[in-house]
Amino acid sequence: MYNLLSAYTARLLKDKLFWLIECVIALWAAYVFRLARQSFVCGMHHISKTFHTNPYFFNAAIWLGISLALYSAYFTGTEYHDGILRNQIISGHRRYEIYLSHYLVILLAGVMQAAAYYFVLITADGFFLGFSVMHMLVKPAEYILLILLALLGYSALFSCFSMLLANKNAAVFVQLLLAILMLYFGFATVSSLQEPRTSLVTSTYRGENRTIPNPNYLEGARRELYEWADGLNPSSLSLHGVMAEKKGGIPFHAKIPVGTALLTVCFTAGGAYGFSRKELK
Amino acid sequence: MDYVLTCDALDKRYGNFYALCRLSMHIPRGAIYGFIGKNGSGKTTLMRLVCGLSHPTAGSYTLYGITSRDKNICRARRRMGAIIETPAVYLHMSAAENLEQQYRILGLPSFDTIEEILELTGLTDVGKKKARHFSLGMRQRLGIAIALCGNPDFLVLDEPTGGLDPQGIIEIRELILRLNREQQITFLISSHILDELSKISTHYGFIDRGRMVREISAAEVRDLCRKCVRVTVADTKPLCLLLDRLELDYNILSDTEADIYLSPPSDADASRCLSAAGISVTSLVMELSKGNCEVLSLREHDESLENYYMNLIGEEKHV
Numbered sequence: 001m002y003n004l005l006s007a008y009t010a011r012l013l014k015d016k017l018f019w020l021i022e023c024v025i026a027l028w029a030a031y032v033f034r035l036a037r038q039s040f041v042c043g044m045h046h047i048s049k050t051f052h053t054n055p056y057f058f059n060a061a062i063w064l065g066i067s068l069a070l071y072s073a074y075f076t077g078t079e080y081h082d083g084i085l086r087n088q089i090i091s092g093h094r095r096y097e098i099y100l101s102h103y104l105v106i107l108l109a110g111v112m113q114a115a116a117y118y119f120v121l122i123t124a125d126g127f128f129l130g131f132s133v134m135h136m137l138v139k140p141a142e143y144i145l146l147i148l149l150a151l152l153g154y155s156a157l158f159s160c161f162s163m164l165l166a167n168k169n170a171a172v173f174v175q176l177l178l179a180i181l182m183l184y185f186g187f188a189t190v191s192s193l194q195e196p197r198t199s200l201v202t203s204t205y206r207g208e209n210r211t212i213p214n215p216n217y218l219e220g221a222r223r224e225l226y227e228w229a230d231g232l233n234p235s236s237l238s239l240h241g242v243m244a245e246k247k248g249g250i251p252f253h254a255k256i257p258v259g260t261a262l263l264t265v266c267f268t269a270g271g272a273y274g275f276s277r278k279e280l281k
Numbered sequence: 282m283d284y285v286l287t288c289d290a291l292d293k294r295y296g297n298f299y300a301l302c303r304l305s306m307h308i309p310r311g312a313i314y315g316f317i318g319k320n321g322s323g324k325t326t327l328m329r330l331v332c333g334l335s336h337p338t339a340g341s342y343t344l345y346g347i348t349s350r351d352k353n354i355c356r357a358r359r360r361m362g363a364i365i366e367t368p369a370v371y372l373h374m375s376a377a378e379n380l381e382q383q384y385r386i387l388g389l390p391s392f393d394t395i396e397e398i399l400e401l402t403g404l405t406d407v408g409k410k411k412a413r414h415f416s417l418g419m420r421q422r423l424g425i426a427i428a429l430c431g432n433p434d435f436l437v438l439d440e441p442t443g444g445l446d447p448q449g450i451i452e453i454r455e456l457i458l459r460l461n462r463e464q465q466i467t468f469l470i471s472s473h474i475l476d477e478l479s480k481i482s483t484h485y486g487f488i489d490r491g492r493m494v495r496e497i498s499a500a501e502v503r504d505l506c507r508k509c510v511r512v513t514v515a516d517t518k519p520l521c522l523l524l525d526r527l528e529l530d531y532n533i534l535s536d537t538e539a540d541i542y543l544s545p546p547s548d549a550d551a552s553r554c555l556s557a558a559g560i561s562v563t564s565l566v567m568e569l570s571k572g573n574c575e576v577l578s579l580r581e582h583d584e585s586l587e588n589y590y591m592n593l594i595g596e597e598k599h600v
Binding site for chain 1: 358359366367372386
């Protein structure tokens with residue numbers, strides 16, 4: 001399996017499309033930094049008590065799944081289209097080794113894409129603002145961990161589809177659709193879980209403030225269900241950082257690592273089994 | 282005999298359709314095994330099974346003594362290379378880069394022998410040209426170069442001359458013969474171009490509708506396809522006496538028919554054929570007539586590999 005990883009990594013590092021994506025990400029990070037810098041110049045951190053820099057720093061969450069979906073479909077699709085997967089089997093590699101190597105290389109591609117974003121952002125932040133963006137982050141370590149967990153889940157999902165779908169175009173379509181749907185449901189899930197238990201209501205009649213229970217607050221079985229949806233959706237995990245509130249957003253719950261592990265194990269095992277039985281053209 | 286590959290009653294079923302039906306095959310070490318069959322007969326299906334791209338429905342095969350059900354079959358495959366249908370090459374890489382990738386996949390420690398393989402397959406002049414700009418012949422040669430990485434001793438080639446021009450066909454043929462002669466590589470080559478296979482094969486396997494019709498060596502085919510005069514006589518007994526007296530090679534087909542060979546057999550005892558014995562057909566007929574052997578008809582018979590194959594498949598259809 002080491003030989004396969006070595007070959008795939010070499011191919012990844014020589015791939016012009018991959019480096020083009022890295023450049024686009026770096027440019028996007030520079031643009032996001034510009035927006036963050038404008039907020040500091042305007043003194044947003046003095047004006048608003050709830051201002052923090054998570055939406056800038058964790059902005060990668062919004063596009064990471066989509067870029068990884070597209071790249072994994074292209075990377076594996078090329079192996080199918082050019083017949084290279086056949087070579088690997090004929091050379092004596094076991095199918096599960098080929099599958100796992102693909103998973104790990106897709107994961108590496110995702111990590112490098114995220115790293116490109118954060119490298120540019122942190123460097124620019126340090127150079128121009130003395131790390132002010134990072135200084136104003138809410139729970140950075142926790143949200144970086146969530147992004148890494150999200151990458152594990154994304155890689156498992158996209159490796160499964162791209163290894164089982166021999167047609168590159170079909171894989172691109174299915175994975176892109178999946179990434180967008182996960183993002184949509186991720187926004188909905190995180191928004192719902194972030195609803196506070198109570199709402200502050202101001203009565204204009206009597207001019208007094210009252211605290212009432214928030215009807216949108218999730219509790220009991222509904223909250224359990226949403227937390228499982230949160231843990232099983234990599235997009236949802238990565239959005240925690242972007243949508244975090246000043247007070248810290250959604251608490252880290254046990255279903256996050258369990259859900260990620262379940263997703264990763266099920267799709268990797270299922271995908272590896274499916275690939276082992278697949279008739280290769 | 283030492284076999285590189287043996288197949289034992291292999292079945293491959295797609296729904297109710299049997300692509301392979303109880304197929305058995307034996308490829309001796311060092312042979313160039315020509316696998317002949319028409320389109321859709323199961324040649325590529327068998328090759329895909331042997332290469333691990335597909336799984337048999339029933340039966341098994343043995344590669345270098347390791348059976349297909351053994352988990353170590355992957356280890357046995359490291360001694361083989363293959364081109365199935367189309368050469369598997371990265372189109373966005375050059376020839377050398379493709380070979381470097383294959384070397385990494387095989388875990389070979391250095392790229393020193395890449396130049397040697399490129400020279401062997403006639404790809405030294407391609408430079409940094411990407412494989413997508415190669416001609417079909419060049420891609421075929423690159424596919425063979427990739428298959429040769431890691432010094433395999435068994436190569437499986439599925440229609441290696443398909444789509445090539447005459448020059449390309451000659452080059453591939455000469456490459457195969459050279460590799461077989463110099464490196465003792467065993468080949469399994471499928472084709473429906475019998476003429477090409479007849480020039481290189483040492484053994485043949487004829488397949489039709491998923492079944493192995495016959496396996497035969499090239500020497501046996503040559504004996505069966507020898508040029509001869511087929512005579513129909515009233516009685517072959519006086520014919521036999523006369524032919525024995527003349528010390529000629531013959532084969533009695535029935536009570537009234539016999540083949541008298543014009544060309545020597547594969548074991549090259551040339552003296553016992555008509556042409557070498559200096560006997561013309563006219564004098565033969567006169568001798569038969571003197572010996573009270575009435576000749577009813579006489580015709581030259583020259584069975585090519587093509588005729589042999591068509592007769593074989595024709596018989597199979599009637600069975």
